[in-house]
Amino acid sequence: MNTLSTLWPYLKLHQRQFFLGTLAVFGAGTAVTLPAYFTRLIIDGLTGAADTNPATAGITAGQVALYALGAVLSVVVSGGLMVLVRRLIVYASRQIEYEVRRDLFAHLSGLDKHYFDRARTGDLMNRLTGDLSAVREMIGFGSWQLSSVVASFVVSFFWFFSLSWRLTLAVLVVFPVIIGVLFMLARLISARYVAVQEQNSVISAKAQENFSGARVVKGYAIEDREITEYKSLNSELIKRALRLTTVEGPLQASMSLLMGLAYVIVLIYGGRMILGLVPGSPLTLGQFTQFALVLDRLAWPMLSIGMITNMLQRGSASWGRLQDIFNAQPYIKDDGRTDSSIKSVLGEIEFDHVSLNFDGQQVLKDVSLKIPAGQTLGITGPTGSGKTVLGNLVTRLVDVSSGTVRVDGVDVRRIPLRVLRENVAVVPQEPFLFSDTIASNVAFGLDNANYAPIPTRISVLKSKAPPPDDRQPDMNRVRAAAEIAGLASEIERFPQGYDTTLGERGVTLSGGQRQRTALARAVAREPRILVLDDAMSAVDTETESRILSGLRQVQQGRTVLLIGHRVSTLRHADHIIVMERGQIVEQGSHEDLLALGGHYAELDRQQRLEGDLKSEDEGKLTRDALTEAASQIKPSGEPLSTEKVKA
Numbered sequence: 001m002n003t004l005s006t007l008w009p010y011l012k013l014h015q016r017q018f019f020l021g022t023l024a025v026f027g028a029g030t031a032v033t034l035p036a037y038f039t040r041l042i043i044d045g046l047t048g049a050a051d052t053n054p055a056t057a058g059i060t061a062g063q064v065a066l067y068a069l070g071a072v073l074s075v076v077v078s079g080g081l082m083v084l085v086r087r088l089i090v091y092a093s094r095q096i097e098y099e100v101r102r103d104l105f106a107h108l109s110g111l112d113k114h115y116f117d118r119a120r121t122g123d124l125m126n127r128l129t130g131d132l133s134a135v136r137e138m139i140g141f142g143s144w145q146l147s148s149v150v151a152s153f154v155v156s157f158f159w160f161f162s163l164s165w166r167l168t169l170a171v172l173v174v175f176p177v178i179i180g181v182l183f184m185l186a187r188l189i190s191a192r193y194v195a196v197q198e199q200n201s202v203i204s205a206k207a208q209e210n211f212s213g214a215r216v217v218k219g220y221a222i223e224d225r226e227i228t229e230y231k232s233l234n235s236e237l238i239k240r241a242l243r244l245t246t247v248e249g250p251l252q253a254s255m256s257l258l259m260g261l262a263y264v265i266v267l268i269y270g271g272r273m274i275l276g277l278v279p280g281s282p283l284t285l286g287q288f289t290q291f292a293l294v295l296d297r298l299a300w301p302m303l304s305i306g307m308i309t310n311m312l313q314r315g316s317a318s319w320g321r322l323q324d325i326f327n328a329q330p331y332i333k334d335d336g337r338t339d340s341s342i343k344s345v346l347g348e349i350e351f352d353h354v355s356l357n358f359d360g361q362q363v364l365k366d367v368s369l370k371i372p373a374g375q376t377l378g379i380t381g382p383t384g385s386g387k388t389v390l391g392n393l394v395t396r397l398v399d400v401s402s403g404t405v406r407v408d409g410v411d412v413r414r415i416p417l418r419v420l421r422e423n424v425a426v427v428p429q430e431p432f433l434f435s436d437t438i439a440s441n442v443a444f445g446l447d448n449a450n451y452a453p454i455p456t457r458i459s460v461l462k463s464k465a466p467p468p469d470d471r472q473p474d475m476n477r478v479r480a481a482a483e484i485a486g487l488a489s490e491i492e493r494f495p496q497g498y499d500t501t502l503g504e505r506g507v508t509l510s511g512g513q514r515q516r517t518a519l520a521r522a523v524a525r526e527p528r529i530l531v532l533d534d535a536m537s538a539v540d541t542e543t544e545s546r547i548l549s550g551l552r553q554v555q556q557g558r559t560v561l562l563i564g565h566r567v568s569t570l571r572h573a574d575h576i577i578v579m580e581r582g583q584i585v586e587q588g589s590h591e592d593l594l595a596l597g598g599h600y601a602e603l604d605r606q607q608r609l610e611g612d613l614k615s616e617d618e619g620k621l622t623r624d625a626l627t628e629a630a631s632q633i634k635p636s637g638e639p640l641s642t643e644k645v646k647a
């Protein structure tokens, strides 16, 4: 229950609705017992029983009609109030669901690579849907039912005591037993429910991975194995669900049994009181009838205690799972060191004795390097040598373990993240495209400035409805960027041109087209620093050269980190480094490195050889085919490294 306190800020946003709703619940709970009261007046009138009030002894036909009308009216009033309750409390629960979902999404968007490297998409989806619904049910239907049960008990016991305290005490003997049984069952149910939810998450995650990896699964023809695994996860789910059901059944049965017991007591003891067998405690037939009718009305609230405890347990377990997300904090965020006066960067990059460890593994060792603004640094080296990580340090997807990364001479940890990331564009090894038009994919990083951070923890009733999303990509910039990325002519040949909608993750494009779309996206942003992380591995050599010379023209005064394996493109860089096991093992200009006769020279020799082969055997064995072959040898998909070539 402790985790529920964090739900309070959201409830508070709607406290008026909850307060009025609870009042209406009590009103309805009172009104619904009135027919029993009118029944007593009629019966006692008809039997001429001496009631506490002598005026009711004896009754006219007019009075009977009046009481009957009263009974009907009270039912109508209670029905009307119920509608009002729904309008207040259930509405509030839907609104809170919206607010929590909005805040969860905003919070998730603020989390970093560190979190998403570990989180499973299917599990997150499950929390944002299933768990959020469970919370909504607890807040809406759950709190409504809870206050309705409390109202029923308060009103019923008011009547019980006013009718006969002896009979009330007799009934009360059974209640602790009922509550005890309920409590035990509810705890059991809660534990088993959590087990079901956990398995649900595992299954969603499995399905989600299989669907997004459908091509790989098919490609390796491992459908049967995947189906078998899914089946076993699924049968674990049904096992857990059945274990839940086995305890849910006895709950209902034992409730009916215990209520029956209370009835037996009322019948025997009340009957003796009517017959005058209990000295000092006379009871009229009308009073007895009212008692029995009110007790009868209590059966449902008693039964629903089980359901409500369940709903509350489920809701709070689910809220706990949502709270886990809210509790996750980004490792990398603006903090006390951030200097908010920094609004832009020029592009000089400096690595000053930078080291980096991941889980005890040293990934970068004492790397020192300075790239003046506007220059291009070529980076090459075998897979796993730390090239990508070097680029990630500049955008602060990761932070150094020791040493300092500086941009314009300023520690990157002092530059506001937004400023840094608006000025650095990365074209990753594996670009991610959205299932949207090509134009939107290219314009993805644009017109961000119009959006302010979304306020959280505010009521949906007070927040303005978001404007309709009618963003139109700036087509001039999109075209210019596509031109530089060497993509324009191909896109224009598509029947729908820039309006062509891509499949999920851009699967309807070739690998090279995907890479160039991602490149165009980065270029469109006109960043001060551009990181090309093996961004053209699927593009042929000639196109790559053309793109790079186009880039050089527009990238005047921009700093470029060019990670790659082709000497033909690396050679134009102002400075080239060769990485190996997290260290710079060679550096200098193209000529320097050739003269050095190390890894780089070997890479050059190897690629010349392939080039000669290609011109000798034109059309049969292209360099790209070689790269293709090489990438199949290495599971990472990267072309052969210098080391491999030597070996």
Ligand SMILES: Nc1ncnc2c1ncn2[C@@H]1O[C@H](COP(=O)(O)OP(=O)(O)O)[C@@H](O)[C@H]1O
Pocket: 117, 358, 359, 363, 381, 382, 383, 384, 385, 386, 387, 388, 389, 390
């Ligand atoms: N998020 C991460 N968690 C743990 N280890 C990582 C992570 N990212 C990269 N590494 C490790 O850092 C090393 C360098 O990776 P990377 O920079 O991607 O190499 P590459 O030169 O192929 O781009 C590798 O050994 C890799 O396993």
Ligand SMILES: [Mg+2]
Pocket: 387, 388, 389, 429, 533, 534
């Ligand atoms: Mg890499």
